[in-house]
Amino acid sequence: MAKQMNQRTTQRTTARRVVIAALVLGICGLASGSVLAAEWPAKPVKVLVPYVAGGPVDNVTRMLMEIVGKSMGQSIIIENKPGANTQVSTAQLARSAPDGYTFGVIPAAYTTNQVLNKKLPYKPTDFAPVSHMVNIPLFMFTSASTPANNLKDYVTWAKTKPISYASTGPGSTGHLLGEMFSMASGIKGNHVAYNGSAQVMPDLMAGLVDYIFDPATGGMPHVKAGKLKALAVSAPQRCECAPDIPTMAESGYPEIVQGSWIGLVAPAKTPKDIVDRMSAEVAKAVHSPEFAKRLNVLGFGPVGSTPAQFQALIERDVSAYAAIARKANIQLDN
The missing domain is CATH 3.40.190.150 (Bordetella uptake gene, domain 1)
Structure with a gap:
């Protein structure tokens, strides 16, 4: 009986030590994290x-x-x-x-x-x-030679010919937006992937590809130079940098706000x-x-x-x- 009692006492003592050790480690961990945060940033x-x-x-x-x-x-x-x-x-x-x-x-x-x-x-x-x-915000850019000045007329025109759209790479946001537009408009656009918008712009201006969804930094300088048109922007509101360009929603495509x-x-x-x-x-x-x-x-x-x-x-x-x-x-x- 004495031996069993000693064993129980030993077990309780061991369990108590484990709990105390865990608490100490937890407190130390919290303290070290708090110290790190308080001192941050101490270096570049x-x-x-x-x-x-x-x-x-x-x-x-x-x-x-x-x-x-x-x-x-x-x-x-x-x-x-x-x-x-x-x-x-x-x-x-x-x-x-x-x-x-x-x-x-x-x-x-x-x-x-x-x-x-x-x-x-x-x-x-x-x-x-x-x-x-x-x-x-991503703008839909097309060549200045395209015979359409708004998205409605563009869709009407695009349904009369094979259409291709460019992106800055497979799986890019522009790629998926192009697919969204194809599905929403009923235009079957052929995807052409480039390594960057700088490579797209010469082909876009020449009409070798028909449109791209790209930031203002890529296409807006060419719009101002009269070499591209910006038909719409896929943002919830118009962009301050181009307040005359309507949103995709305003142009009849409320689902394209990506x-x-x-x-x-x-x-x-x-x-x-x-x-x-x-x-x-x-x-x-x-x-x-x-x-x-x-x-x-x-x-x-x-x-x-x-x-x-x-x-x-x-x-x-x-x-x-x-x-x-x-x-x-x-x-x-x-």
Whole structure:
């Protein structure tokens, strides 16, 4: 009997020690996370950009992070990691330490990749949303020689001939928007993929391809030069940079309101305090007069969302693009 009592006492003591140890470790973990967040940023912060330097996404990110860095009193280093329709940069971010010193820019292609690529080098759960930073309205551009000045007349004209539309790559936002327009208008458009809008523009102006959905930065200078026409914009409202161009909804296609965007994410398990602080800094910078003025020149719209709002946008776009891909039977091998 004494032996059994001793065994029970030993078991209770051991269990008590395990509980105490777990509590201590938990408290220490919470404390270390709080200390990390309180001291952050104690050194330069790196932001990965999935495109080459000098493009619109890179330029916007650099402008924004310059303001954020000044506000936080710390340098922010931009590291360009182009390739594989943004997958190279995003995969590196997934492997980065969740210590608040590496963030990554993702465009709307992040959502189309989830829909169309079955073997991505990362999982959506590898990231923590930080902020939906900027909206990028996409305009429908066509050649100046096209005998139509509005979308209604364009559809009438396009139904009399074979039509092709360009995009900046298979699975890009422009690719899926082209399919949306084909299905909504009844025009069977043949998709022609390019490596970037700079390569599209000469062929578009020459009429070798019939239209493209692209940011204002790509086609609007050619519109002003009289070499292209902008028929509509796939945004909820007209763009300040081109207030005379109607939306797709105003032109009879209310289902086409998909555009592109730029957002910021962190590796999963980055301390929430740090994610929230970075999100607040981005929102403040996005709506600063300095940034808003420079952004308007590019035809982009400031947002600066909370992490939860950004996650909702990602989920909404994944759902929308999945529906388009199913209807249009778009599949990409990865």
